[in-house]
Amino acid sequence: MILTGDYHTHSPYSHGKNTIAENAKSAKELGLKQLGISDHGFSHITYGVRRKQIASYRKECFAASKEYGLDVLVGIEANILGVDGQTDLKESDYDNFDIFLCGKHVFVRYAGLGNLFGYGVTNLLWGKEGKNPSKKLIERNTKAYINTIKKNPIDAVTHLNYCCPSNALEVAKCAADYGTYIELNSKKTHLTDEELSEIIAKTSARFIIDSDAHSADRVGEIRLVEEQLLRMDFPLDRIDNIDGRYPSFRFAEYKQHR
Numbered sequence: 001m002i003l004t005g006d007y008h009t010h011s012p013y014s015h016g017k018n019t020i021a022e023n024a025k026s027a028k029e030l031g032l033k034q035l036g037i038s039d040h041g042f043s044h045i046t047y048g049v050r051r052k053q054i055a056s057y058r059k060e061c062f063a064a065s066k067e068y069g070l071d072v073l074v075g076i077e078a079n080i081l082g083v084d085g086q087t088d089l090k091e092s093d094y095d096n097f098d099i100f101l102c103g104k105h106v107f108v109r110y111a112g113l114g115n116l117f118g119y120g121v122t123n124l125l126w127g128k129e130g131k132n133p134s135k136k137l138i139e140r141n142t143k144a145y146i147n148t149i150k151k152n153p154i155d156a157v158t159h160l161n162y163c164c165p166s167n168a169l170e171v172a173k174c175a176a177d178y179g180t181y182i183e184l185n186s187k188k189t190h191l192t193d194e195e196l197s198e199i200i201a202k203t204s205a206r207f208i209i210d211s212d213a214h215s216a217d218r219v220g221e222i223r224l225v226e227e228q229l230l231r232m233d234f235p236l237d238r239i240d241n242i243d244g245r246y247p248s249f250r251f252a253e254y255k256q257h258r
Contacts, residue, residue, distance in 0.1 A: 001229075004241045005034030006220050007075065007099055008158060008183065008210035013057055014039035014077075015047035018216035020057075024064035024072050026219040034246070035219070036099045036210075037061055038075030043088035043109040049076065054096050075099030077158055079108045082115030083140055085147025087154075100251040101183070102148060103158030104141075119144060123164050133165040141166040146174045153254035155247070156181035156208055162190035169198050172205040179250040181205075181240070186225040187212035193232050200235060208241045 009023050010016030016023070020037050027035040039057070040048040049057060058074050065072035074097050078089040087102055088109075094100075106124055110116040119140065126133055141164050145157060149171070157175060160182055161168055168191060175182055182205050184191075191199075199205055213219045229236070240247040 001222075001226065001236060001242050002244075003030070003032060003209065003220055003222055004244060004246060005036070005071075006032055006211050006213070007034070007036030007073070007156070007208060007241070007247070008038050008077065008101060008185070009036060009213040009219055010039055011037055011060075013037075013049040013053060014044070016214045020060040020072070021064045021067065022216040023213065023219050024068045024070065026216040028068040028070055030220040032070060032220055034071040034073060036073045036075040036101075038077045038099060038101050040105065041076055041078040041088040043079045043081060044105060045107045045109060048079075051093070054093075058096060073098040075101060078102040078154070080104050080144055080148050081108065081111040082119050083144045083147065084111070084115075085144065085149075085151040086111045087148060087152050089152070094251075094255055098252065099249065100152070100154050101156050101158050102152065102154040103160075104144070104162070104164035106163070126165070127163045138165055138167055142170050145171040149174050149178050149180050153251045154180050155249045155251045156183045156210075158183045158210070159185040159188045159190045159212070161195070162188045168195045169202060172199040172203045176203045176205040179248070179253075181208045181247060183207070184209045184225045184229075184239070185212050186210065186222045187214075187218070189224065193228065196228070196234070197232060200238065205238075207239045208247055209239060
């Protein structure tokens with residue numbers, strides 16, 4: 001299994017350690033053909049790219065692409081802002097980005113107090129308590145994921161269920177319907193073998209593998225995912241960024257036809 005592109009890496013524009021050029025250098029040395037720089041979205045309080053930085057962000061991606069001879073894509077890992085599916089990447093931002101990833105994060109400016117406490121704080125408290133999630137929490141999170149996929153042309157849901165338990169099967173059904181990938185994240189353990197097996201058996205959802213690298217030495221690192229896929233005898237033809245295959249990203253198609 002050879003990775004074609006790694007679409008989820010971070011730079012100092014959010015909280016990555018290495019520059020965009022250094023990430024690109026690592027990607028080139030590994031033989032990757034595409035690299036996504038997908039820093040955290042604008043609403044992240046402690047670390048997130050800012051709109052005033054977009055010009056320099058794009059410039060560094062273009063320069064790295066030229067210097068290392070690979071396709072460095074300008075991406076973002078947007079934040080889900082609430083149960084209604086709002087994200088912090090707005091339509092007015094679209095032309096500045098090539099990849100639109102999206103996931104649930106903490107320390108985010110949620111869309112109003114209801115989402116802050118009903119979505120953000122409840123997941124934070126659940127994570128700290130370590131208890132089994134309530135049915136209500138699972139239903140709320142599932143609704144948030146599904147609304148986000150339906151209302152936004154997102155390319156992939158990042159680390160589904162990490163610190164945000166949902167009905168992964170229902171989310172995957174929606175993702176399949178709308179052409180959004182389920183990311184297999186090699187930095188965080190997020191989907192169980194049982195959840196992935198059910199998704200494979202009962203949906204047509206497709207996947208990409210990403211490193212979620214926060215340093216250049218982790219670009220292209222997929223060991224955690226590889227171990228799970230081997231353990232499960234996962235059908236590799238369901239993964240669209242390995243062995244010479246390239247993803248068919250929803251966001252780019254949306255922008256062409258809007």
